[in-house]
Amino acid sequence: MSDEELLRRMYAARVYDVARETALQPAPLLSTRYGRPVALKREDQQPVFSFKLRGAYNKMSRLDPPQRACGVIAASAGNHAQGVALAAAKLGIHAVIVMPVTVPKVKLDAVRRIGGDSVEVVLCGNSYSEAQAEALRLQYAHSYTVVHPFDDPDVIAGQATIGLEILRQHPGPLEAVFVPVGGGGLLAGVAACIKSLRPEVKVIGVQAADSDAMARSLETGERVTLDEVGLFSDGTAVKQVGVRTYALCKRHVDAMLRVDTDAICAAIRDVFQETRSVPEPAGALALAGLKQYLTEQKAAGEQSEGALVAIVSGANMNFDQLRFVAERAEVGEQHEAVFAVTVPEQRGSFRRFCATLGDRSITEFNYRVGDARLAHIFVGVQTTGRNEREALIAAFHAQDFGVLDLTDDELAKLHLRHMVGGRSPLAQDEQLYRFEFPERPGALTRFLGHMHPDWNISLFHYRNQGADYGRILVGIQVPPDERELFQRFLETLGYPYRNESDHSAYRLLLQG
Incomplete structure (x- = not known):
């Protein structure tokens, strides 16, 4: 299909019988963060919450x-x-x-x-x-x-009207438009439209790293077929791009970017913070690519002042995914580092460990006694970026603690963080308690500092849930003849608590 034919079909498209011209909404938080004008093309505002209609x-x-x-x-x-x-x-x-x-x-x-x-x-x-x-x-x-979802002239022409709207809504200087890509219908239409009318504007496609058929096709010079595709960004999970979309993208697309799951989750949160709407993973792809583009520019020492636009392509979010998205968004922004830290299983080790963390906010803390000599702790820490993560690793090493950086480890983030624990023959005389405390930076460290050194902590679980109150599950080894003393200690601790030592699930799954 020629560019002239596509433009003719685009100008004759009947999309506004059912679709609306969506807003090109400024993103002030992102613009301030990056020092560049950033705007979101809100296709999630369509009657079906997606550009596809x-x-x-x-x-x-x-x-x-x-x-x-x-x-x-x-x-x-x-x-x-x-x-x-x-x-x-x-x-x-x-x-x-x-x-x-x-x-x-x-x-x-x-x-x-x-x-x-x-x-x-x-x-x-x-x-x-x-x-x-x-x-x-x-x-x-x-x-x-x-009615093909992407490889049809009239379908591509319908999607191209988004590019026409962007140019009409932003007639001033525009550096780049970022477009999510599955089969390529949206990217092909928007790229052909923009390059025909304003060829100086870059058009950049963004794909999930595990569903990158268009990127691979453009790199190899022919359409490739993926053996498998990732399902997190289900709206772009396509094994092979279209014949027409590939040809148009090959002529008009300036670059392709790949982003991982964590970056997509972080972009979902960014859209929510800017708009109070929640895009689906495919809907946040373009913004994730825009952020990666700016990060790479900064690392290369490049400077520009042109505006950037990301197409928010849809908001048909599966509600059950929100827990996963919230958990991974911090890692996607390099705001959470995840470690497995090994400390001596002896009195005072927890205090030294907490002192190493300082006043940093702890996002997760999992521990179960399992070795008489060494304690293995799974911990998440709020950070400002990779440099702070590396500094924290150095601080652990300075204390002679073993440390394994799991921040980029998919197995640890998906599964292992939820599996720390189990029965332990070393957890003798264990008492199980739940505590609550006001959630603020350093609160967990202060809680640990109040724990009496005479009783060994045999189990610990904490996860920051974004609420006003933090919740902790603690196993403490208290011999029977010291229970009365321990009770007096609890009364002076100053935190609401509940004894769960007789809980049936605990006795079944965790009690040694």
Whole structure:
């Protein structure tokens, strides 16, 4: 497809029958942080909370009567399906939508609600590519018209209208526009539009590092097929980009960036802080890339004052993902460092460990006695960046503590942090208590400082949950003849507490 043909289709697109021109919203917090004008193109404000209805409706509105009578079929990870569903209900066209079984429930429910009687949903496969294969089988069997999520001229032209809006809304100096990429329909349309009208503006695609089909294709000079794709950014989990989208991106895209899960989570939080809306992972991809671009510029000593725009492509967030996002956002900003620290299992070691941490906020603290000589502690610490993380490692070494930096370790962050503990034959005379304390910087260190040195801590769990009060679970070894003394100590500690020593789950899973 030529650029002239795409522009002609873009100017004739009927997207505004159902879509709205979304805001190009300044991001003052990010602009102040980076010293550059940053703006967010709010496609999460669309009626289906995603840009996808532009291309889907534009395609379906141009079908001739026989095609409408036969109906359409589409494969989608969620947002394209909602666009097709809305168009089907609006135009009175029967639509079969094939979705992978991994699709978030919020998107599945939305498709059924939006499309009503016009839509039939088929769940098949674990990825978009597997759903697409089933859609092609059904298309041949029933002569449906395919509404492709990205590799169709009218779909690309519909998405290109976003680029036209950005240029109209920001006529001043503009350095770069950052675009999330799955199959490439949005990037191809926006890039072709912007490069045709304002070729000096950079167009930069952003992909999840584990779903980078477009980046690899542009690097190798041909379309590649990924064996597997990551599912966190499910809206861009595509194994192979389109023929048309690849050709357009090859002509017009200035650069591709890859971002990891932690960076996406940090960008989700940034969008929330700027807008009080919560984008889905794919919706925050572009901002994660924008931040990486600025970080790389700074590291290279480059300076520029041009404005930067990130497209927030969707907000169909699976609510259950929010816990994961909140946990990983701090690491994504280099604001949390995670360590496994080994200290001598002897009186005073915890105090020395806490003194090494100083007044830094502790985000997580997991410990279970398991060795008579050495204590292995899993700890998360709030930091200002990589330099402070390295300084903390040096401080641990200065105390002759062994330290393993787990900040970038996916296994530790996903699983091991939740598995520290278990039964221990060394936890004799253990009493289990829950404590609460006002959550403020240094509060956990002060709590540990109040713990009486005569009783050994055999279990410790703490995780900062962002609330006003911190909650701690502590196992303390108190011989029976010292229980009365220990009770008096608890009364003078000054923190609300509860004895959980007889809790059934503790006795089943943790008690030695």
